[in-house]
Amino acid sequence: MSKNDPYAALRFKEFNLFLIMRFLLVFAWSMQFIVIEWQVYALTKDPLSLGIIGLMEIIPAFTMALFAGHIVDQREKRNLLAICLAAFSIISFALFWLTSDTVSQSWSKDSLLYSIYALVFFGGFLRSFFGPTIFSLVALIVPKKIYPNAATWNSSTWQMSRVLGVAFAGFSIGWIGVHYSLCIVFALVMAALFMVFQISRKPILNPKIGEPVMQSLKEGVSFVFKTKAILGAITLDMVSVLFGGAVALLAVFAEDILKVGPQGFGILVAAPSVGAFLTMLVTAYIPISKNAGMKLLVAIFGFGVCIVVFGLSSTFWISVVALFFSGVTDGVSMVIRQTILQLKTPDNMRGRVSSVNSMFVGSSNELGAFESGLTAKLMGTATAVVFGGSMTLITVVTTAIVSPSFRKLDLTKDFEANN
Template identity: 70%
Template structure:
């Protein structure tokens, strides 16, 4: 297989099925989150309510993350993945009901909000298991020699779902309303289950089946915190997402600042993912393993600058461009971080390492939404976004200064070792 084969991972049939499942799930999850954001802000007109959505998901996701990683390392991955999808489909159907005017005609506004927040909370429980399961199943479908290429395609499909999901959500809210938009989400979960059923069950590679939970969890945490490269990569992205979470405030920009309605909201919500998607497809032909540390730092710095520009913009198309650039730079960060994790994590610890990563990075999306909601209420929306972008820039500068080893990180040797194994 050619060293520079941009389609190396796509030559494995099950990986193509895996990509289709991942797209369907990311599309459904992204669309659902956007629809619920729109509905909740339309009901409350309170920035804090957007933060509460994030908080409701992040509490269970963080609380259960390490336990979920232990379970994933102990169990068969395909079966766990199917259970996660089935649980998500139940949540989606619940949101379909709670946004149905006929069903909730006797409900108070408070009751509707409590039901939405509760279902989002249940989604956080599912997400605690979903991330580590996907990460672990990924490594069992393709050989190690194509991990970087597979990570690029997997991230590309993730971004494609994030592009289409919010855009479709914005237009569907306008065309068919919030309620019927949710039935489309439910439909994609059903498609995911059908596709996943065509992937064979995989062996459990953990030699310590039945190991005590707390001992297992401690090993996972110790591994991450003793591996400075993984820890720095995860921490950098966590700070960027935590303080650069401007997308959580997009309903406010769309409705109150830029005044572009649901169609404009869909475009704004999709713009970062369009930029990231461009990065993903480009990087399949131009790998990012050379000077990976320096590229990661530069990408996150560019992300912070884009967030600041978006924050102060009063022009719709300048805002779209700034969000596009934030996605383009975030895409570089994502590919490098995922490659670091795949290359430097032992097979028997993938679930636990992915769980720690989920606690740091995945859940920081929701914590970032909560932080954005709080700061927007205290400082004002524009000031809150500019503050977040500035904190991201300061974090990159600080990390580059105190960690010259990470700044000089190059992944070419790791990649060559896996190709020769």
């Protein structure tokens, strides 16, 4: 295996099984999110309702994150992931049932809406476990020396599944409707549950099994705040995602501004994921560990510019191009961040560190969706997107000025130390 082998992680059978499982899961989750957004907006015609979807997911995901990380570090990872998938299948089936003709015609609009919000809420609770479990499981499947390569392929698979999931969701809504689109989601989740059992159980590497919860949580949070590279990366990404959450408003753009219908909606949602996926494939061949801090700053600045352009555009293909390049820059950001986390986190703390990361970054997606919905309600949809992109640019410039140590961050030595 050569030192710069771009396929190093793919040479491990269980890692390939893991990627298939993750592809199915993220495809299903992404497709479900888009279909539900479309259904909720069809019921309400109110952009704030799209923000509420994000709020319903962030409340449990954020409040449970640290506790979930503690549990992940104390439990066997393969079986824990299987439990999470089984619970997700119940939520998916419930959404499928809610959108049936029988329920839709016999229930009031408010009853349907509140039921969807409730299921999204339980999904947020579940998501607090998915992130740290998957992050920890990867580290047990591949050797530490190929973590950077595994992070690239893992992130690439995540982006590719999002590309196909959101694009297929947009088209399937037009072809077979919301109800049968959610039936496909349920089938995909069941397939992912089958695949996870193709991976063997893994050892628990935490020497502090049975450690008091509060002591465990304090140790995890303390580690993140003491490790400046991790803290800087996830804080910067959190703010950019929080204010750059234009994706949450794409249903409004597709329906009311660009007027392109569900097919155009699918293209808009898929565009950033296509850009990110192509970028990640390139990073498998061209390592970006050198001058990682500066590259991350430049990438997120470029992301902010793309969001501003998208908000100002009233032409469909200009909007698609802007979203595509927002994905390109976001792809670079994601690979760098995941590499930092994998290289800087000890095995016995991966669940807790990943949970803190999900509080900073993962939950900011949903909080960003709420912020976008609220600002769209107050100042108009296009203005809200431009405002968010501008705040991202301000954040990057401020970080570059006040944190020269992060600007000079380089991962080359960390990478070489594991080879």
